[in-house]
Amino acid sequence: xxxxxxxxxxxxxxxxxxxxxxxxxxxxxxxxxxxxxxxxxxxxxxxxxxxxxxxxxxxxxxxxxxxxxxxxxxxxxxxxxxxxxxxxxxxxxxxxxxxx
Amino acid sequence: xxxxxxxxxxxxxxxxxxxxxxxxxxxxxxxxxxxxxxxxxxxxxxxxxxxxxxxxxxxxxxxxxxxxxxxxxxxxxxxxxxxxxxxxxxxxxxxxxxxx
Amino acid sequence: xxxxxxxxxxxxxxxxxxxxxxxxxxxxxxxxxxxxxxxxxxxxxxxxxxxxxxxxxxxxxxxxxxxxxxxxxxxxxxxxxxxxxxxxxxxxxxxxxxxx
Numbered sequence: 001x002x003x004x005x006x007x008x009x010x011x012x013x014x015x016x017x018x019x020x021x022x023x024x025x026x027x028x029x030x031x032x033x034x035x036x037x038x039x040x041x042x043x044x045x046x047x048x049x050x051x052x053x054x055x056x057x058x059x060x061x062x063x064x065x066x067x068x069x070x071x072x073x074x075x076x077x078x079x080x081x082x083x084x085x086x087x088x089x090x091x092x093x094x095x096x097x098x099x100x
Numbered sequence: 101x102x103x104x105x106x107x108x109x110x111x112x113x114x115x116x117x118x119x120x121x122x123x124x125x126x127x128x129x130x131x132x133x134x135x136x137x138x139x140x141x142x143x144x145x146x147x148x149x150x151x152x153x154x155x156x157x158x159x160x161x162x163x164x165x166x167x168x169x170x171x172x173x174x175x176x177x178x179x180x181x182x183x184x185x186x187x188x189x190x191x192x193x194x195x196x197x198x199x200x
Numbered sequence: 201x202x203x204x205x206x207x208x209x210x211x212x213x214x215x216x217x218x219x220x221x222x223x224x225x226x227x228x229x230x231x232x233x234x235x236x237x238x239x240x241x242x243x244x245x246x247x248x249x250x251x252x253x254x255x256x257x258x259x260x261x262x263x264x265x266x267x268x269x270x271x272x273x274x275x276x277x278x279x280x281x282x283x284x285x286x287x288x289x290x291x292x293x294x295x296x297x298x299x300x
Binding site for chain 1: 201203206208222231232233234235236237261289290291292293294295
Binding site for chain 2: 210212236237238239240241242255257268271272274275279285286287288289
């Protein structure tokens with residue numbers, strides 16, 4: 001069965017940034033995203049809270065070009081000011097043409 | 101320490117499909133799964149909702165053969181009818197013999 | 201834009217182990233972690249429950265050395281006694297220097 005190798009961009013940040021990050025994802029050209037509630041603690045100072053939904057973990061499958069653009073914007077506009085984790089995983093996507 | 105490289109199949113779909121997808125995972129021969137509540141929006145028309153548990157994100161570590169079978173069935177029986185995202189990540193699993 | 205390839209260690213276990221696993225992650229030398237509520241069923245006997253937060257799915261981005269140490273300890277001290285899933289994904293991390 002046909003699959004396409006595409007970047008999966010994962011972003012973990014404070015829940016207060018949720019709408020702004022969705023807007024960045026759309027603006028970079030991604031066609032969708034998945035969000036799960038999260039909590040955590042770390043060197044990036046995303047604090048643990050009493051509630052499991054204090055942070056958000058957002059995933060988006062995109063073209064390589066959209067992923068590069070999104071990462072650049074997040075690195076430039078968010079990393080200096082906010083606690084945010086961003087990483088890319090190469091995944092094999094069913095019907096990958098839907099995401100590019 | 102010994103690890104095995106195995107496919108991790110991730111499925112994102114509307115929560116209403118949850119039991120059917122678990123059954124598909126078992127029927128394909130997987131030995132287990134992990135589910136987290138999710139929400140999202142995208143080209144596959146998985147809509148954002150007011151509640152964080154409108155969608156489900158299901159993961160299963162399987163043998164390559166089980167992953168292929170599961171992907172084929174999802175592509176054939178679900179993609180034409182439902183909003184569903186399916187992708188495979190190659191991961192290094194501790195005690196991987198438990199999953200094949 | 202500069203990214204670093206680093207291991208992302210994912211742990212799925214019963215929620216009762218949450219604080220112990222956070223302590224293991226810190227003790228191995230990781231700088232942070234992300235937790236999402238989860239449920240599941242599998243060969244490792246992580247049971248499905250009525251509540252979505254019966255299990256936890258914990259992620260941590262670390263140096264390769266910290267990942268090896270963490271996996272060794274989990275394999276030795278947890279696998280014989282508890283239902284636990286541990287796998288490693290190689291990911292490209294923005295500002296990866298923050299995690300090592």
